[in-house]
Amino acid sequence: MKKICLVLIIFCSAVALASSSAAPFSAEHYLSYVKYLASDELKGRGNNLPELTKAASYIEGRFRKTGLKAFPSLRGYRQYFDVTAQVDLLPGGHLQIGSQRYEQDRDFSLLSLATPNETPARGREEGPDRFSMTGSGLAVFCGYGVESAKAQYNDYAGKDVTGKIAVVLDGAPPAEKDRPPMHSDLLSKIMLAKNQHAAALVLVRDPSHFSSRGAEEMGIPAFAVSQGVAAALLGVDAAQLTNPHVELHPAVLNWDMQIEKQRRRVANVVAYLAPSPLPEEWVVVGAHYDHLGLGERYALDPKAVGQPHNGADDNASGTAGVICLGENFTRRKPAQSRGIVFVTFAGEELGLLGSAHFVEHLPPEIKRVAAMINMDMIGRPHEKIFLGGVGSAGEFPGLIKDLHTELQIEASDTGLGGSDHVSFISHGIPALFFFTGLHADYHKATDDWQKIDVPKALEVLDVARQAVAILTTRQTALHFTKPPEPKSGGGGSGYGAYFGSIPDFGSSVKGVRFSDVNPGSPAQKAGLRGGDTLVKFDGTPIENLYDFTYALRSHAPGQTVEVEYLRDGKLAKASVTLGVRN
Numbered sequence: 001m002k003k004i005c006l007v008l009i010i011f012c013s014a015v016a017l018a019s020s021s022a023a024p025f026s027a028e029h030y031l032s033y034v035k036y037l038a039s040d041e042l043k044g045r046g047n048n049l050p051e052l053t054k055a056a057s058y059i060e061g062r063f064r065k066t067g068l069k070a071f072p073s074l075r076g077y078r079q080y081f082d083v084t085a086q087v088d089l090l091p092g093g094h095l096q097i098g099s100q101r102y103e104q105d106r107d108f109s110l111l112s113l114a115t116p117n118e119t120p121a122r123g124r125e126e127g128p129d130r131f132s133m134t135g136s137g138l139a140v141f142c143g144y145g146v147e148s149a150k151a152q153y154n155d156y157a158g159k160d161v162t163g164k165i166a167v168v169l170d171g172a173p174p175a176e177k178d179r180p181p182m183h184s185d186l187l188s189k190i191m192l193a194k195n196q197h198a199a200a201l202v203l204v205r206d207p208s209h210f211s212s213r214g215a216e217e218m219g220i221p222a223f224a225v226s227q228g229v230a231a232a233l234l235g236v237d238a239a240q241l242t243n244p245h246v247e248l249h250p251a252v253l254n255w256d257m258q259i260e261k262q263r264r265r266v267a268n269v270v271a272y273l274a275p276s277p278l279p280e281e282w283v284v285v286g287a288h289y290d291h292l293g294l295g296e297r298y299a300l301d302p303k304a305v306g307q308p309h310n311g312a313d314d315n316a317s318g319t320a321g322v323i324c325l326g327e328n329f330t331r332r333k334p335a336q337s338r339g340i341v342f343v344t345f346a347g348e349e350l351g352l353l354g355s356a357h358f359v360e361h362l363p364p365e366i367k368r369v370a371a372m373i374n375m376d377m378i379g380r381p382h383e384k385i386f387l388g389g390v391g392s393a394g395e396f397p398g399l400i401k402d403l404h405t406e407l408q409i410e411a412s413d414t415g416l417g418g419s420d421h422v423s424f425i426s427h428g429i430p431a432l433f434f435f436t437g438l439h440a441d442y443h444k445a446t447d448d449w450q451k452i453d454v455p456k457a458l459e460v461l462d463v464a465r466q467a468v469a470i471l472t473t474r475q476t477a478l479h480f481t482k483p484p485e486p487k488s489g490g491g492g493s494g495y496g497a498y499f500g501s502i503p504d505f506g507s508s509v510k511g512v513r514f515s516d517v518n519p520g521s522p523a524q525k526a527g528l529r530g531g532d533t534l535v536k537f538d539g540t541p542i543e544n545l546y547d548f549t550y551a552l553r554s555h556a557p558g559q560t561v562e563v564e565y566l567r568d569g570k571l572a573k574a575s576v577t578l579g580v581r582n
Helices: 002-018 027-037 040-045 051-066 186-195 227-234 312-332 353-360 396-401 421-425 454-473 545-553
Strands: 078-089 094-097 100-103 108-113 127-141 165-169 200-204 222-225 252-273 281-288 339-345 368-375 384-388 408-411 431-435 501-503 512-517 533-537 560-567 570-577
Touching: 027 040, 027 051, 027 312, 027 454, 040 051, 051 252, 051 312, 051 339, 078 108, 078 353, 094 227, 108 186, 108 200, 108 252, 127 200, 127 227, 165 186, 165 227, 186 200, 186 545, 200 227, 200 252, 222 227, 252 312, 252 353, 281 312, 281 353, 281 454, 312 339, 312 368, 312 454, 339 353, 339 454, 353 421, 368 421, 368 454, 396 408, 396 454, 421 431, 431 454, 512 545, 533 545
Parallel strands: 127 165, 165 200, 200 222, 281 339, 281 368, 368 431, 384 408
Antiparallel strands: 078 252, 094 100, 094 252, 108 222, 127 252, 252 339, 384 431, 501 512, 512 533, 533 560, 560 570
16 A cells, blocks of 8 residues: 555656646756857867867766766766867878969868778877878869769760769759759769779869868768869869860879878766666766867858857757756756766767767666657747657657647657667667757857747756656656658658668778668668678678768669678678668
């Protein structure tokens, strides 16, 4: 009888806490946290900048003041891990045509790196890994550098670029009647040149639109060059670059540069609230606190490179939410059957690296994670909360019905969405994703604190509070279920055939390591599974995710392809019949 009464008391206190009409958060506090995290002082909280450490110190200070505790195994509030934070061209790097040298950041920007032959230095917590990248080749003009079997169009037709330099124009060929659009994005241009065995790609586009720090390792050097450099390389006047009838006099392009890949030690900031003795099960409340820094990588406003990308909504809004939830639960001290971990992740913008590290290296005090709540971009609701991951636990749909808000909840079963909850779902942990939608300031320098809708952001935060209250007091277990794939193009590139693997973004191996494969997908039916590393696709070597993405784009649903992969260090083969994206 006493046990029944205790359960009723706990249940009633959970319902009361979840549906309390009292204002649970201070708008002043919430806005002050957003304003500081999104201030110019922190320079966009880039993983490559010391200001990220300053942001971590601020969050840790708030956790301490709130009374949240640090796990003894972490020896403080921080869980450290290493990232490759940026790419630097060292002074003196240049392109050369004849006796004329062209300087980086003025005449050209680096878009892509060749895969270095050197083995990066190991055993250091942080520091540079330096590589030489030199080469040369005769220029070959390849139009817009696109190919489409469907459109019966190929800029490389009749041209041998093996060991040479493919020079291509920006954009797509002019539209023609009855010709479908073609993939003219930068990735497609670089990967097509690589597959044509070119020594390098030269894109004719204002180099100031790019930052060399944003260069990715795609396996082939690629440069954006000014029209003047392109004209000198092709032996024509700049005004004649797009004239299909002009006579070309191609020259040899040489490049010589030292590249430094900067490794930095960054940290997740972790705190907890739990009864004593510590429980077996925990609920993780998380948000990423890193952003784009000065916009050298992944920003959508290339002309704003060098300006702080403050990331007020992405994701100072969610980070401030984690701090406020920590304050709320510490102040109210609810009856908990599960502990609560409050964590803000670094490395999210580089590929969910912080959350992947956390879930793979849980503090030993955490015996089991029952569920995860992720908040990413919760600061600009339009009368609506997008709630993802509902399909990751059989109990979540019923839980959603118990959440009270005047905002509309648009629930989705899918667990994808490119944020930190994915790291948990891929490890079999139920997770809910709180999100209020993209907007015109996403990944731009204009994402500032003045645009945060504080009253509505606090409404979203209150719904998250209710969910955490229910999850930490419920007596029964959650049962993980694999969420379905989204129906908005199947994820990934949004076009091409469907394979069904989930890449491990934190992996640094050559090839594409899978963290998981989707049930019922072509990959799973062919016997592939999490932990496998794809190294060849339909005869094409796969060195990185870019190779794999391009290979899928160039194949059609229904095709059967032979793949090679590594499992436990041994090479294996499989036949995969590609599917259709929903």
